[in-house]
Amino acid sequence: MEYLITLAVLIALNVILAASYNLVIGYGGLSTVAHPIFFAIGAYTTGLLSIHVPELPALANVVLGMAAAVVASVLLAGSSLRVSGDYLLIASLGFQLGLLQLIRNLEFTGGPGGLSAIPGTIVGPMRGPLFLLICGGAALACVLIIRAIVKGPYGRAIGAMRDEELAFTALGRNAMSMKIVIFAIGCGMAGGAGGLYAYYFQYISPDQFEVLASAAVLTMVVLGGMGTPFGPVVGAALLLAIPQAITFLHLPQNIMAPMQGIIFTLLVLVFLFLRPAGILGGKGHPR
C-alpha cells in the first residue's frame, strides 16, 4: 500500500512536471531542455527553508520554492531570448549543468551526497494518503490551469505566435513578454512540484536532475502527445507505471535490468514512426 501511494505521488508530481513542460515547449514553442532544474530549484529552496527556517509554514516554503523557480526562469529567458530562440536551448542546458555543478560543490546544499533530513511536516499513518491528496490536487490544478491558458484568447495568441511570430509581432503583440510569461508559469509549476517532492521524500540529490531527467520529461510529453492538454498526464503515468508493472512479473534480475531500457527505447521508436503526435495527439505530425 505504502509503495503504491509513493508511486501515485511520484506520478502526480511528474504529471505537473510533464504538463508544465508541455506548456513551454508544446504550446509556447520554446526550446529548452532544462525543465528538471526548475524542479530542483523548487525542491532545494523548499528543503533548505524547511531545515533552516523552521518557523515558516510548509505552504509558504513551497510557494517560495515556486517563486525561486519563477525568478530564475525569467532571468534565463529574459536574457537568452533577446539573443534568439535557439539560444535559449543552449543557455538552458548550460544553466542546468552549471547549477547542478554549483549544488554539488556547495556545502549548505548537501553537496554531491544530496540534501537530507528535510522535515516530514505531516506525520502519522495518514501521511501517505494526505500527501497523495495534496499532490494529486496540485496536479489536477496545474493541468486545468494550463488548459485554461491554452484555450480562449490567450491560447489563440500563443497559436498565432507559434505559426508566424513576425506577423504576430507586427500586429502589435508583444511576443517576447508572452514567451517569458509562458516560460515562467511552466517553470514555476515545476518548482512547486519540486517543493512537494522535497517534503514527501525528505531527501533530494543533484543526480536526479541530470540531462537524463530532461530526456525522461521530454519522453513523457512526446509519448502522451505534445501540445495536447491531457497528453502529458498519460505520458507521465505510463512512463512511471510501466517499469513498476514489469517488476511485478518477478523476472530474474539479469533479465529485468536491461528490460526497462529496452521497453522505453521501443516505445519511443514505435511512437516516432506510428504515432508521431503522441497517444492523445491524433494521427499525423505534431504542429
Place this chain on the structure above:
Amino acid sequence: MTEILRVEGLQKRFGGIVVSDNVHLSIASGEILGLIGPNGAGKTSLFNLISGVLRPDAGSIFLRGQKIDGAPLYKRARMGIARTWQNMLLFRSMSVLDNLMVGPREYVGESIVRLAFGRAGVRATEAAMQERAMGILARMGLEQTAGSLVVDLPYGQQKLIGLARTLMNDGDLLLLDEPMAGVEGAAYETMQRVVRQESEAGRAVCVVEHNVSFIRDLCSRAVFMAQGKILQDGTVEELISSSVLTELYFGV
C-alpha cells in the same frame, strides 16, 4: 491633407547591398502612394524599416509628426502602422476568424492577469472584436469562410484574408506589399475596392505593386525605386512616361 508618415534620410545596408539610400518620403491621410521598382530595389526593406522589423543605419521616421525611431515593431503597430506581407504570413493552423481576432491594436488575450481577473470585460471586448472581424469579412464577401482554415482557401482569398487581418488594426497608416501578386478575378476587384475605401476613410496607404494598371487606377502619386534610391516622385502618368522607369523597370 494631414501628413501621416514622413521618412527622412533613411539609410540601410546589408553588407555590400544598399537597400535604402537616403530615402525621403511623405504620405498624407487619404492618399494612396504607389511604390514601384524592380525586384531587389528595396521596397520590402523600406516597409520593414518603417514598420520596425529592421533598424535603419541612419535617418528618422515620423508618424503624425512624432519621431518613432526608438519604438519596437509591436509598439509601432499599436501606434497605428498596419502592414501586409508579400508572402502573407497567415496563421496557417488557425481559422480565418481567429487570424483576424489576433489583429486589433489592443488585444485582450495578451495579458494573463487581465484574462484571469477581468472575465466580463474580456468577453465583451472579444464579442466586439468578433463583430468587427465579421464586418471586415462581409465587406470582402468572405463571411462564410470565417470558420475555415486559411490554408483551405484559394490563393486569392488568402491574400484578401491577409489584408483583412491587417485591417483589424484601425491605425492611420496602411502598408501593402504586393497585394495583387497572383490575384485575379473577383478577388482582384474586391482588393481594389477595399483599398480605395480605406483611403477614403482617411488612412494613408502605401502600396508596393508590379501591376501598373492597379497603380494607375488607385494612386494619384507614385515613387519609383531602384537599388535603394528613390529615383522619381510624381504623378503616376509622369512616372509611367518617364524614361528612367522604362529603362530600369521594363528593361527597354
